[in-house]
Amino acid sequence: MVEQIKPSVKLAFMDPDWMQNHLKDHPNAIKHRVVADGSIILAAETSELQKFLTAHMADKKFFGDAKELKSR
Secondary structure (H helix, E strand, C coil), rough: EEEECCCCCCEECCCCHHHHHHHHCCCCCEEECCCCCCCEEEEHHHHHHHHHHHHHHHCCCCCCCCECCCCC
16 A cells, blocks of 8 residues: 655555464455465455455554655
8 A cells, every 4th residue: 555655655565464364264255375485375356356455454454564665
């Protein structure tokens, strides 16, 4: 999620712990795959991903802390 664009860009990414816990409790919430290292790959269609994000983005734990991007 974009939190700020000026004077620098700040982005917040989905919290992988939240996602792992949510999918453990709700394995059919969204189409996904768990790869060898335990990472989760979301594999749903775009419209399903958008619906999932919209349904959960108000949860304060859904996104991690925003990170500031700096140009090199």
